[in-house]
Amino acid sequence: MSNRLVHATSPYLLQHADNPVEWWPWSAEAFEEARRRNVPVFLSVGYSACHWCHVMARESFEDEATAVYMNEHFVNVKVDREERPDVDAVYMEAVQAATGQGGWPMSVFMTPDGEPFYFGTYFPPASRHGMPSFRQVLEGVENAWSSRREEVGEVAGKITRDLAARQLDHGVGELPGEEELAQALLGLTREYDPVSGWLGGGDTKFPPSMVTEFLLRHHARTKSEGALEMAEGICDAMVRSSLYDQLGGGFHRYVLRQRASGPLVPHFEKMLYDNALLCRVYAHLWRATGSDLARRVALETADFMVRELRTEEGGFASALDADSDDGTGRHVEGAYYVWTPQQLSEVLGDDAELAAQHFGVTEEGTFEEGASVLQLPQWDGVSDAERIASVRERLLAARGARPAPGRDDKVVAAWNGLAIAALAEVGAFFERPDLVEAAIGAADLLVRLHLDDRARLARTSKDGQVGANAGVLEDYADVAEGFLALASVTGEGVWLEFAGFLLDHVLVQFTDAESGALYDTAADAEQLIRRPQDPTDNATPSGWSAAAGALLSYAAQTGAEPHRTAAERALGVVKALGPRAPRFIGWGLAAAEALLDGPREVAIVGAADDPGTKSLHRTALLGTAPGAVVAVGAPGSDELPLLADRPLLGGEPTAYVCRNFTCDAPTSDVQRLREVLGGVASA
Numbered sequence: 001m002s003n004r005l006v007h008a009t010s011p012y013l014l015q016h017a018d019n020p021v022e023w024w025p026w027s028a029e030a031f032e033e034a035r036r037r038n039v040p041v042f043l044s045v046g047y048s049a050c051h052w053c054h055v056m057a058r059e060s061f062e063d064e065a066t067a068v069y070m071n072e073h074f075v076n077v078k079v080d081r082e083e084r085p086d087v088d089a090v091y092m093e094a095v096q097a098a099t100g101q102g103g104w105p106m107s108v109f110m111t112p113d114g115e116p117f118y119f120g121t122y123f124p125p126a127s128r129h130g131m132p133s134f135r136q137v138l139e140g141v142e143n144a145w146s147s148r149r150e151e152v153g154e155v156a157g158k159i160t161r162d163l164a165a166r167q168l169d170h171g172v173g174e175l176p177g178e179e180e181l182a183q184a185l186l187g188l189t190r191e192y193d194p195v196s197g198w199l200g201g202g203d204t205k206f207p208p209s210m211v212t213e214f215l216l217r218h219h220a221r222t223k224s225e226g227a228l229e230m231a232e233g234i235c236d237a238m239v240r241s242s243l244y245d246q247l248g249g250g251f252h253r254y255v256l257r258q259r260a261s262g263p264l265v266p267h268f269e270k271m272l273y274d275n276a277l278l279c280r281v282y283a284h285l286w287r288a289t290g291s292d293l294a295r296r297v298a299l300e301t302a303d304f305m306v307r308e309l310r311t312e313e314g315g316f317a318s319a320l321d322a323d324s325d326d327g328t329g330r331h332v333e334g335a336y337y338v339w340t341p342q343q344l345s346e347v348l349g350d351d352a353e354l355a356a357q358h359f360g361v362t363e364e365g366t367f368e369e370g371a372s373v374l375q376l377p378q379w380d381g382v383s384d385a386e387r388i389a390s391v392r393e394r395l396l397a398a399r400g401a402r403p404a405p406g407r408d409d410k411v412v413a414a415w416n417g418l419a420i421a422a423l424a425e426v427g428a429f430f431e432r433p434d435l436v437e438a439a440i441g442a443a444d445l446l447v448r449l450h451l452d453d454r455a456r457l458a459r460t461s462k463d464g465q466v467g468a469n470a471g472v473l474e475d476y477a478d479v480a481e482g483f484l485a486l487a488s489v490t491g492e493g494v495w496l497e498f499a500g501f502l503l504d505h506v507l508v509q510f511t512d513a514e515s516g517a518l519y520d521t522a523a524d525a526e527q528l529i530r531r532p533q534d535p536t537d538n539a540t541p542s543g544w545s546a547a548a549g550a551l552l553s554y555a556a557q558t559g560a561e562p563h564r565t566a567a568e569r570a571l572g573v574v575k576a577l578g579p580r581a582p583r584f585i586g587w588g589l590a591a592a593e594a595l596l597d598g599p600r601e602v603a604i605v606g607a608a609d610d611p612g613t614k615s616l617h618r619t620a621l622l623g624t625a626p627g628a629v630v631a632v633g634a635p636g637s638d639e640l641p642l643l644a645d646r647p648l649l650g651g652e653p654t655a656y657v658c659r660n661f662t663c664d665a666p667t668s669d670v671q672r673l674r675e676v677l678g679g680v681a682s683a
C-alpha cells in the first residue's frame with residue numbers, strides 16, 4: 001500500500017495521508033497509472049474545513065474493506081479544491097449539469113483520459129433516503145467499466161464535448177450604463193426581504209459581500225436611499241444572526257434553517273475570504289453612515305483575522321474547521337461555539353440570565369442537544385453596556401479553554417490579497433497602524449515566497465514552503481487589489497509596481513486577445529478537459545470581475561490605457577448579466593459603478609509629517625466615491641504617477657481630484673475635499 005499524500009503541502013490532503021486508500025495527488029502520473037492498469041479514476045474533491053468531507057472520510061475512506069475495494073478497482077485521486085480551483089470548477093460544472101446540484105465532497109468517476117462519466121457528492125456507507133451507499137456506487141461503476149466499456153466511453157466523450165462546447169455571451173464592446181445598474185438594483189429589491197434583512201428565498205443564507213459593496217457604491221454615486229437601506233438591512237441581519245461570532249468576532253460560512261420556522265444556525269467553519277470581504281464591507285458601511293455597529297464589526301473582524309488566522313510567516317491561514325472536540329472525545333460540529341443555560345451559569349453566575357436574554361440562549365436550545373448559538377435580539381440598544389461587555393469578555397475567556405477547531409494553515413494567494421486590502425483600509429480608517437503592518441507582512445510574504453522572478457504567482461504555501469500549483473486568475477486579481485489598496489494607504493510605489501507586474505500577466509496569459517474575455521487559468525497552464533471560465537461570483541469575487549476592478553484601479557493610478565481598455569472589455573459581461581442575475585455578479589456591478597464614476601483619482605501632495613497632509617490623506621481614504629484611488633507623497637516625488645507635476649497650493653498640503661486625468665481646482669481644505677468625495681465618517 002502506498003499513499004502518496006504524505007509530502008503534500010495541503011492540510012486537507014495531509015488529513016488523508018494515513019487513510020488505507022491508496023490516494024494519489026492530481027498528477028499526470030496518476031492518470032498514466034490508470035491507463036497502465038486499465039481502470040477508471042475516482043476523483044474526490046474537498047477542503048479541510050468541510051464538515052461532510054470529514055464525515056465521508058470517517059465512514060468510507062478510513063474503512064479497511066472499502067479501501068481494499070477502491071484500491072483494487074480504481075486509481076484514487078484526492079484534490080484540495082482550494083489548491084486546485086481549476087480542477088474543482090471544471091468537474092463541478094459537469095456534476096451540476098448532470099445532477100442539477102453540486103457540493104463537497106465532490107465524487108467523480110472518469111476515464112484515464114480525465115473524461116467524467118458518473119458523478120455525485122457525499123455518499124453514505126449504507127443506502128438511505130433513496131441514496132445508494134458508497135459501496136453500491138463503487139460496485140456499479142466497476143461493473144459498468146468491466147461489462148459496458150464502449151457505452152461508458154461514449155457517455156464520457158459526450159459529456160466532455162458538451163462541456164468544451166459551452167461558450168459565454170460576455171457582451172464584449174458594450175459597457176454597462178445607468179440603465180443596467182438601475183435594473184440590477186431593481187432585481188435585488190425584488191429579492192430583498194426588508195423584514196428579515198436577507199436576500200433571496202430558501203433556508204440557506206450566504207453572506208452577500210459583493211452585492212453589498214455594489215449597493216454601497218451605487219448609493220455613493222446616485223444617492224439612492226433604497227440601495228443604502230438594503231445595504232444597512234443586510235449588514236444588520238448578518239451581524240445580529242448566528243452568522244457572526246458574538247464573542248470572538250468574525251463570520252461563519254453560512255447559516256441555514258434546520259426546521260420550519262426555526263432559527264437560523266451556522267455552518268461553523270470560518271473562512272478567510274468571507275472575513276476579509278465582510279471586514280471591508282462593514283468598514284465601507286461605517287464610512288458611508290458613521291454606524292457604531294459597523295465600526296465595531298469591522299474592527300472585531302480584523303482583530304479576529306490577525307489573532308486567529310495569522311501564520312508565523314506573516315500570511316493568513318485559509319480557515320478554521322466547523323468541528324471540534326466537545327470535551328468528551330467526540331468531534332462535533334459547532335462544539336466550540338454553542339452554550340447551554342447551565343454553562344452560562346457556571347461561567348457568569350448572576351449575570352447568566354442577562355446573557356441568555358441578550359444572546360438568545362434558551363432551555364430547549366436553538367441548535368442541537370439543548371445548546372444554543374449566540375445571536376443578538378431584534379431590538380436596538382443595550383440597557384447595561386458595561387455588564388454586557390463584561391459578559392462577553394468572561395464567556396470568550398471560558399470558550400478559550402475549550403478544545404479549539406483545527407486550522408487550515410495553507411496560505412492562499414487570492415484570499416490573502418483580499419485580507420491585505422481589508423486590513424490596510426481598516427487600519428487607515430480607524431488609525432490602527434498594527435493592522436496596516438499586518439497587511440504589509442502578508443504582502444511581503446506573497447512577494448517573497450509566492451511571486452517568482454517572472455511575475456508568476458504560486459497559488460498556495462504552507463509553513464514557508466511554496467506549493468507546486470500555479471496561481472489562477474483570482475490570485476493575480478485579488479493580490480493586485482490588495483497591493484493597490486496598500487499603495488493608496490502607505491503611499492509606497494513598490495506596491496503599485498508589484499500590482500502592475502501581476503496585471504501585465506493577466507493581459508498576456510488570461511485574456512483572449514480577440515474578444516477580451518477572461519479565463520480562469522493561464523494560457524500556458526495545465527490543459528484540462530475544458531479551460532475554465534466564469535464571470536459569476538461564488539463565495540468570492542469571480543476572477544473575471546476581480547481582474548476588471550483591479551485593472552480599472554491600476555489604470556486610474558497610472559494612466560495605462562491597455563489596462564483601462566481591458567477593464568472596459570471585461571465589464572461588458574455586466575451589461576448582459578447584471579439586470580438578469582445581479583446576486584451573482586455583485587463584484588462586476590461594483591466595478592461598473594467605479595467605471596461610471598471615473599473612477600476618481602486623488603493626489604495628496606505634502607510632507608509626510610505635516611498634520612495637514614495626514615488629514616487630507618485620511619479624508620481622501622474616507623471618501624465614498626466608488627473605486628476612488630489615492631496617491632500621497634511629497635511634492636516632486638516620483639513614487640506614484642499621480643503625484644507628477646502636482647505643486648503645493650500656497651505652500652500648504654494640497655489635494656487634487658481628477659477624473660480621467662482631468663482635474664478640479666486643487667484644495668487644501670479638508671471640508672471641501674470631503675464634500676467632493678462624499679462620506680460622513682469624520683477624518
